[in-house]
Amino acid sequence: MDTDEHEHVIEVTDLRRVYGGGFEAVRGITFHVDRGEVFALLGTNGAGKTSTVELLEGLARPAGGRVRVLGLDPYTDRDAVRPRTGVMLQEGGFSAELTVAETTRMWAACVSGARPEREALALVGLEDRADVRVKQLSGGERRRLDLALALLGEPEVLFLDEPTTGLDAEGRRDTWDLVRALRDAGTTVLLTTHYLEEAEALADRLAILHRGRVAAAGTPAEVTAAQPSRISFDLPAGYFVGDLPPLREFGVCGHEVDGRTVRLRTHELQRTATGLLVWAERAGVELGRLDVRSASLEEAFLGIASRAGAEAGSRAESEPAATSESEEYAA
Incomplete structure (x- = not known):
């Protein structure tokens, strides 16, 4: 594999994901992420962000299209891809009675070549909370523990799903600094976020999803230039x-x-x-x-959502109404 600085570490081509009942959550999206790049996926609730990230993580098989992570299929080649990636889900499932250190040690036992637990906790500012039980952590501290576990294997590719939800302003800024440091060290980061300021501050490039499709893509400056x-x-x-x-x-x-x-x-x-x-x-x-x-990313985002909403309204006037449980759930 070509390993120059422009290598596409993540490649997504015409990707589709369909849930039971025929609801198409991801409708043929295409994008790529280069090595050492921070790429943000943005979109309203139900836009398809988490559905897309789960396909990249190999948690499900696509209904159509192609996805490659580090040149491999993350679903069929999961055993080869998983040790080289780190994943921070929207919500972590921790045992409430274990301490932070015990949780980290247990997780590290499942990771090849895991970094020392104290080092992982220090990266996210939890070294002083190592002996505290998980149930005593604040919501923001649990998010930081999620991130520490994702970093245990020193991943080449890091998936962050809403990484700063629940963090205060200081914790958010500290996480931004850590993401920048990881990128500068060569880690490729794909993140989803509802905080447009976060995407503007961190992302080298981004894509805005709406109803399962890419509505806009490029650098933050390129996306806002249209507004x-x-x-x-x-x-x-x-x-x-x-x-x-x-x-x-x-x-x-x-x-x-x-x-x-x-x-x-x-x-x-x-x-x-x-x-x-x-x-x-x-x-x-x-x-x-x-x-x-100048125009902001927020204005670009709201402009896309507004235009797409108007187009959907126009279609609805000319098409028979149709609803399903899966559509309502995804919305």
């Missing part, structure tokens, strides 16, 4: 929107007015901001509460 930037300000006393110069002349693609507040949308932020400020300078007025900002 307009925003400028908002309060009109000076005595001025109205009609007193502004023709907005399209300096790149405005849309606007709203709320009382004295004007909100502009533009794909040419510098041109629009410059034109607006030059006008204000020449008019000798001050634009109150001026706020200029």
Whole structure:
């Protein structure tokens, strides 16, 4: 296998997953993850994130398409793939009566070449809680224990399903630092998250899933570039929107007015901001509460969900209604 820095450690081609009753949770998605890259899967509940990750982990056989992890089929070649990967599920199943150290030691006994338990706990800041019973841990501490167990085998590929759920702000930032350090050391990380700030901070590339399909993919900058930037300000006393110069002349693609507040949308932020400020300078007025900002990943995410929802509504008007238990469950 080619082992250069552009090696596709994870390859997904036209992947499908179907549950009982015929519900298609994953509908032909394609993406790849390079070695030493952090890749984020985003999407609303029921978008297919966890269903996809479970196929990558080899927990189920795809209904169609192809998936490879480290060049191998994670389902049929599970014995070869599993020792080289680490998995952090959304929820871990721990014995409440065991201590943190006992839990880690028991897990390490099932891992080939496991790192020392104290080292694994130190990575996630739990070394001082080693003698505490699991039932006495907070929700955030249990998530950190989940991560410690996923790191025991010093994995080449690390799957993190909602890794910072339940963590406070400090714990989340510490986890981000650890993920960055793992990536810098060559570990390939695929994570799912509901925190868009987390994806923006960590991901080299990402894919946004909606209803089992890839709605957008690329670097965070590439995904957000499709969304307009925003400028908002309060009109000076005595001025109205009609007193502004023709907005399209300096790149405005849309606007709203709320009382004295004007909100502009533009794909040419510098041109629009410059034109607006030059006008204000020449008019000798001050634009109150001026706020200029580029599009965010959150706006891209909400825009995709909004457009997809509108399209689904249009289809629903022209198609017979159909529901099933599996559809309601997945939603």
